[in-house]
Amino acid sequence: MSEVLTDSIQDYLKAIFDLTENGTPASTNALARRLGVEPASITGMVQKLAASRPALVEYRKHHGVKLTAAGKRAALEVIRHHRLLETWLVASLGYSWDQVHSEAERLEHVISEDFEERIAAALGEPTRDPHGEPIPGPDLVMPSDQSIPLEAVQAGKKATVRRVDAQDREFLRRLELLRLLPGTRVAVVEVSPVDHVMKVRIGARGTIAVLGPAITGRVFVETG
Amino acid sequence: MSEVLTDSIQDYLKAIFDLTENGTPASTNALARRLGVEPASITGMVQKLAASRPALVEYRKHHGVKLTAAGKRAALEVIRHHRLLETWLVASLGYSWDQVHSEAERLEHVISEDFEERIAAALGEPTRDPHGEPIPGPDLVMPSDQSIPLEAVQAGKKATVRRVDAQDREFLRRLELLRLLPGTRVAVVEVSPVDHVMKVRIGARGTIAVLGPAITGRVFVETG
DNA sequence: TATCCTATTTAGGAAAACCTAAATAATTAT
DNA sequence: ATAATTATTTAGGTTTTCCTAAATAGGATA
Secondary structure, X not given: OOOOOOHHHHHHHHHHHHHOXXXXXXXHHHHHHHHOOOHHHHHHHHHHHHHOOOOOEEEOOOOOEEEOHHHHHHHHHHHHHHHXXXXXXXXXXXXXXXXHHHHHHHHOOOXXXXXXXXXXXXXXXXXXXXXXXXXXXXXXXXXXXXXXXXXXXXXXXXXEEEEXXXXXXXXXXXXXXXXXXXXXXXXXXXXXXOOOOEEEEEOOOOOEEEEOHHHHOOEEEEEO | OOOOOOHHHXXXXXXXXXXXXXXXXXXXXXXXXXXXXXXXXXXXXXXXXXXXXOOOEEEOOOOOEEEOHHHHHHHHHHHHHHHHHHHHHHHHHXXXXXXXXXXXXXXXXXXXXXXXXXXXXXXXXXXXXXXXOEOOOOOOOOOOOOOEEHHHOOOOOEEEEEEEOXXXXXXXXXXXXXXXXXXXXXXXXXXOOOOOOEEEEEOOOOOEEEEXXXXXXXXXXXXX
16 A cells, blocks of 8 residues: 555546547557656656555556546546646636646645635536546546547537547647637538638538648547 | 855855844854754755855854854745745635744745745735744845834743744644734733743733743743 | 763665667568 | 568666765754
8 A cells, every 4th residue: 555646646647537538559669758857767756666565557558548446446536636636726716728728737636635626616517627638527427529630520420529638838829719619519611622721610500611620630629 | 156056055054144133143052952963964964055156155163153144034034935925825725824834945946036025925025924024025134123022021021922933833823722822912011030930911902811931932922 | 981872873775757779570672 | 481671679888866874064062
């Protein structure tokens, strides 16, 4: 029962959670890129996490890593902190959605369970953060999300933006200018078969924008 | 220009600030007690802080340590964070005054200047925290505080509670029960010359309480 | 002043989380 | 299938902040 989840360990678990959502194990390199450290550091940490009791990850040399049940629980706890904090920074302190990520990134490791409960209650137990990402409940169950990348929507179909990739501020500011926000209705007017650039109507009868894969791959929608 | 103020360094600076408020340098032992580490660890850290450029402390072997101007500035910045956070946890999240210390203790190291400004503005640039401690302004100037320990007040005199020592929760809960809170009027009815126990009227025409030095030494008042 | 006790410092180490360089394994191309 | 390339691991360091045990300095006492 080591039970010491350092900030760094929490970051690793969160990153592994994200990279394994598609079901496949996360590679050393992908983790290194995500966490901004050298691959050698990943190997070391991952070996430690696999050796800890209870083990937080399952690891096979050269074959990547995935979370155990205990690791997943710990990851969801951090993700809950992060997304609640983002929601609350926007709702209570007037942050814009492109400013909250880095602040939440630091706060998530230090807030108490008491703090978590207080902001969750103050916000009315929200299930989505400002980027539309689902927030795990107090029971750590992740709300279901059926959204697919906008790029996977066929020409002629309509959809609603559900969530967007929140990693970088520049990207979020562009979405804001485009009015491509969670909740917005979109209609795919045309898809270029060559470079997969999309012509999309944004809003009920809003403007038409031409969007490349850098955007359509990171905006997730529900069709219908 | 090292300019890396780790959490630990910030804690040291804050502790040194507190222990040198009376003008005398802080001893290795006093710091060790305050920070909950061994005296040997203090020596090591203090040597490092004195050697850093710019030096954060002034240090003479066996004669204690005090802050340089740069060290004081850094300490005040952390104290501002801490006290703003305490004020804001009470005002916005419904914490009681005995719950805020440990939460603020962790948050103070990770909030951004932006966060600091936002809560200060939301609170209307407060100058006192929930324990009555002065909050350094945005310019890092500490509001003046003329308060003296209640134990120094003569029999027959009246005073107003200005601030209380906020270190331990048990103590704060007792003060709450006694209604001995910042802003409360008190009148010293009688002082036992032997053990210095005081008979004090708490509130305009409130109850009389008998208080030992464990309390009267940690409650600060302004007479008149 | 010589001794004793306490405060402080020195010396040597440990744990965490990173790094670089070199070695090895896996995958891809020829 | 072999060679070339890429991914991953191992080995050996570094930094930060703490520790314990042993040495020394300062101040108090007799």
